Amino acid sequence: MVTPVKYSVGIDCSKEEFVAAMSLFTSDQKITVKATRKFKNTAKGFSDCGHWICQHKKVDVAIVLTMEATGNYHENLAYYFYNQGYIVSIVLPNKAKKYMQSLGLKSKNDTIDAKGLSQMGAEQRLSRWEPFSPSVYELRTLTRFCEQLSMNRTQLMNQLSSMEYGMFQVEEVKNSLRSLIQLIDTQIAETKVQIEELINKDEKIHERYEKISPIKGLGLLTFATIIAETNGFKLFENERQLTSYAGYDIVENQSGKRVGKTKISKKGNSHIRRIMHMASLNVVKYGEPKFVNLYNRIMSKTTIKMKAYVAIQRKLLCLTYILWKRNEAYDANYEAKQSNPGIDKKVGGINPPTQDELSSIAADSPLSIPQI
Incomplete structure (x- = not known):
């Protein structure tokens, strides 16, 4: 006797909208797409998607949601469904791409990607996603900002060094580059202070840092x-x-x-x-x-x-x-x-x-x- 095992919802998310595909996985290893729909990537779109999922859930089995990591565009959506009690899995784009290729899909659009993610969530037991805590999320934002500042500083330093070996010197441009480098140095210093304050404010992170920091060279x-x-x-x-x-x-x-x-x-x-x-x-x-x-x-x-x-x-x-x-x-x-x-x-x-x-x-x- 064929029995339903779980519903799998694949979501392909972009900046302004996302496409959801809902499939049913049964005990005979068959996956049937029940519905697909496009929603706005807004709070109302999240709510509409939740109602849409409930409308197409005909049997009482688990529902898993699978989406691809797309910068920051998927985070609010994932956080919404996590708070609603859904099982949410987020896969890396490279992993999703290889899976789609293994299915022999030759075309690519948002609906096809959503259906592929739905099948992926149905066939595989993916790791369950958990959101960052507010302090860790803030820490990630600060560290990535500091990294970007350092990369910009390196780029400007290379420009300045290249200009100093040029045939003709344009002092106005060189002075502008020096001013930008000085500004970035100030921002890097301020960001590092904010990172230190955030670590000291979180009791668990601060305790671990005190025990790991004796490693000379790990700052x-x-x-x-x-x-x-x-x-x-x-x-x-x-x-x-x-x-x-x-x-x-x-x-x-x-x-x-x-x-x-x-x-x-x-x-x-x-x-x-x-x-x-x-x-x-x-x-x-x-x-x-x-x-x-x-x-x-x-x-x-x-x-x-x-x-x-x-x-x-x-x-x-x-x-x-x-x-x-x-x-x-x-x-x-x-x-x-x-x-x-x-x-x-x-x-x-x-x-x-x-x-x-x-x-x-x-x-x-x-x-x-x-x-x-």
């Missing part, structure tokens, strides 16, 4: 960016999920006797990778032992600096994750204590991480060393 801005972009590691169950989200997962290219280049995927959060690049340089510069040892070990094997720094980025990110999850203070001498049976293996009265938890941090195997 306040790096810590804030990691927490803001991962929502405090809420949806991550292990280091593999985290490294995949950040784009540090290893991609092999091998078939038969052919062995291609092994590298990191870079299919993940670019904000994390950008801030971790500077952090990896700093932990080596300031002589943090475990990272210096990793750097020297990889350099002795490959002589490729960037490979060593990428491995350090991954290791530092995973270490931050473990310390956050276990609410444990960083101990630079932890590994030495572990190898000495005469020293208590507890750190701060808390049991040390298990071997599985530390497996991704060790990074001893050549296969664990990413190439870029």
Whole structure:
């Protein structure tokens, strides 16, 4: 006997409107599209979509909503349905695109995309989305603004440097560039103060920062960016999920006797990778032992600096994750204590991480060393 399993609503969202497609998934693995409709991307459009879903729900089974991450345009819609008690899943555009390609779809429009997302939500058990807390959302806004300011500053500095080597000097333009750089420097400083105040105001984030900050080279801005972009590691169950989200997962290219280049995927959060690049340089510069040892070990094997720094980025990110999850203070001498049976293996009265938890941090195997 064929029975309904769940309703799946796929939503393709844009700046001004969104298209919803509602499908029914049954026990015989069949997916039937029940209805499609376009709504305005406004509060009234959200409410109309909710009534539309209720009108087409004929049996009492679960309803899941699947939408694609489209900048900020999907966030209010996702937050509305989350507060209404719906199961909401948000997938990355690259993942949705690959899924559509696997279905053999040759055309592309909003309705086709919505139907594809509906089928994706019906067939797969996607991770449930949870909104950021107000403090973390504000932190993400500030860190991304600071990142954009830094990128603008670099661009202006390059322009100024290029002009100084030109055949003719236009002092008015050079002075304007210097003024803009000075203004951006002021804004960066002010934004960093706001980030620090926000971290100090949130008790949980401040407590974790005090325990993680002893890592020399991992500064306040790096810590804030990691927490803001991962929502405090809420949806991550292990280091593999985290490294995949950040784009540090290893991609092999091998078939038969052919062995291609092994590298990191870079299919993940670019904000994390950008801030971790500077952090990896700093932990080596300031002589943090475990990272210096990793750097020297990889350099002795490959002589490729960037490979060593990428491995350090991954290791530092995973270490931050473990310390956050276990609410444990960083101990630079932890590994030495572990190898000495005469020293208590507890750190701060808390049991040390298990071997599985530390497996991704060790990074001893050549296969664990990413190439870029």
